[in-house]
Amino acid sequence: MVHHNNWSYLTQWLGLSAVASLESKPGIPPSTADLSLILQRLREHPVKMVIHAAYQDDKPDQWLAEHAQVKTVTLPFTVGGSETATDLFSLFDDTVSRLLKGIE
Amino acid sequence: MMIPGLDLGILGPPFLAGVLVCITHIPLGRKVLDKGIIFIDLAVAQLAALGVIGASLTGAEITGLWAQLAAALSALIGSGWLHLCERWWPETQEALIGVTFVLAASASLLLLAHNPHGAEHMQDLLSGQILWVSYGQLWPIALLYAVVISLLYFGRAWGRWVFYICFALTVTASVQLVGVYLVFASLIAPALAVRKLSESKAIMTGYTVGFLGYGVGLICSAWMDLPTGPLIVWTLAIMAVIVAYGWKLIRLGTRSLCSEGNTMAVNKDQ
Numbered sequence: 588m589v590h591h592n593n594w595s596y597l598t599q600w601l602g603l604s605a606v607a608s609l610e611s612k613p614g615i616p617p618s619t620a621d622l623s624l625i626l627q628r629l630r631e632h633p634v635k636m637v638i639h640a641a642y643q644d645d646k647p648d649q650w651l652a653e654h655a656q657v658k659t660v661t662l663p664f665t666v667g668g669s670e671t672a673t674d675l676f677s678l679f680d681d682t683v684s685r686l687l688k689g690i691e
Numbered sequence: 692m693m694i695p696g697l698d699l700g701i702l703g704p705p706f707l708a709g710v711l712v713c714i715t716h717i718p719l720g721r722k723v724l725d726k727g728i729i730f731i732d733l734a735v736a737q738l739a740a741l742g743v744i745g746a747s748l749t750g751a752e753i754t755g756l757w758a759q760l761a762a763a764l765s766a767l768i769g770s771g772w773l774h775l776c777e778r779w780w781p782e783t784q785e786a787l788i789g790v791t792f793v794l795a796a797s798a799s800l801l802l803l804a805h806n807p808h809g810a811e812h813m814q815d816l817l818s819g820q821i822l823w824v825s826y827g828q829l830w831p832i833a834l835l836y837a838v839v840i841s842l843l844y845f846g847r848a849w850g851r852w853v854f855y856i857c858f859a860l861t862v863t864a865s866v867q868l869v870g871v872y873l874v875f876a877s878l879i880a881p882a883l884a885v886r887k888l889s890e891s892k893a894i895m896t897g898y899t900v901g902f903l904g905y906g907v908g909l910i911c912s913a914w915m916d917l918p919t920g921p922l923i924v925w926t927l928a929i930m931a932v933i934v935a936y937g938w939k940l941i942r943l944g945t946r947s948l949c950s951e952g953n954t955m956a957v958n959k960d961q
Binding site: 618619620622623626642644646647649650653654 | 697698700701702807808811815820822823825827909912913916917918919
C-alpha cells in the first residue's frame with residue numbers, strides 16, 4: 588500500500604507489490620469514496636504496511652493505519668529525507684532498514 | 692442506490708466532531724450575534740491558526756502540548772486585545788476586528804513564505820481536515836468543551852472576560868479540527884436561523900440546524916466526491932435558511948388553512 592505512486596523503482600527492485608495507492612488521482616488527497624474503496628480492497632488483499640515519503644502529509648496514512656490496522660512506514664525518499672540518509676549509500680541503508688522494521 | 696463512502700466507520704468520527712463543534716459553537720455564536728461583533732470569530736480563528744503555524748515552524752510536533760499551548764496563547768492574546776478594543780474604542784470596534792483579521796491572515800502568509808508546503812498548510816487551516824479525525828483525537832476536545840460549556844453557564848456573573856477566554860480556547864481547538872471556514876459557519880449560520888426564538892427553543896433548534904448541516908454535508912461529500920469541509924459550510928447555510936424560513940412557511944400555511952376553514956364554517960352557517 589503506497590500513499591502516492593512514487594515508489595515504482597523501489598517496489599520493482601525489492602519485488603514488493605503495491606496493492607493500492609491512497610491517492611486515486613495523483614496529488615489530490617483521497618475523498619470519502621476513495622477511502623471506502625481502499626478499505627474494501629485492503630480487506631480482500633491484506634497488506635504489510637503503508638509507505639509514504641517524509642515530505643508528504645501523513646494524516647491520511649495515520650487514518651488508514653487506524654482503520655485497517657496496518658503499520659505506516661515513513662521513508663526518506665531522497666538524500667536528506669531523514670536524519671541518517673545523508674548520502675546515496677545511507678539513503679538505501681535507511682530505506683531498507685525502515686522497510687524491515689515495518690515487516691517485523 | 693449504494694453510495695461508495697457511505698460507511699459509518701469513515702463518516703462516524705467526523706460527524707461526532709461536528710456534533711462537538713456545534714454543542715459549543717451555537718451558544719457562543721448566539722452571544723457573538725447579540726453583541727453584533729460577527730467578525731470577531733474570523734479574527735480569533737485566524738489568530739489561533741497563526742499560533743499553530745508559528746509553533747509548527749519552530750519544529751514542534753503540531754499535536755504536542757507546546758504547539759497547542761502556543762496556539763491557545765495566540766488566540767487568548769488576540770481575544771484579550773479585542774476585549775480591550777470593545778472597552779476602549781467601542782465605536783471603531785468592528786473596524787479594529789477587521790484589521791486584526793487581515794493582519795493575522797497576512798502574518799500567516801509571511802510566516803509560510805519560505806515553506807514549500809505553505810500553501811497546503813494554509814488550506815488545511817482554512818478548509819479543515821475533518822475527514823481525518825479519529826475517535827482518539829476527540830476525547831481531549833470533548834473534555835475541553837465540557838469545561839468551556841460549564842464556564843459559560845456558571846461563570847456568567849464573573850464578567851465579560853469569561854466569554855472571551857471561552858471563545859479563544861474553543862476556537863483554538865476547533866480551528867485545527869474543522870478549519871477557519873467551518874468554525875465561522877458553525878458559529879453564525881445556526882445562530883442566525885434561530886435569532887428570534889426564546890433561549891431554550893433557540894438552542895435546541897440551533898443544534899438541529901447544526902447536526903443536520905454536518906450530517907447532510909458529510910453524506911453529500913461522499914456522494915458527490917467533493918471536499919468535506921467546504922461542502923458542510925454550504926449545507927449548514929442551507930439548513931439555516933430552511934429552518935428559519937421553513938417555520939414561517941409552515942405557520943403561514945396552517946394560518947391560511949385555518950382561515951379557509953373558518954370561512955367555510957361561516958359559509959355553512961349562512
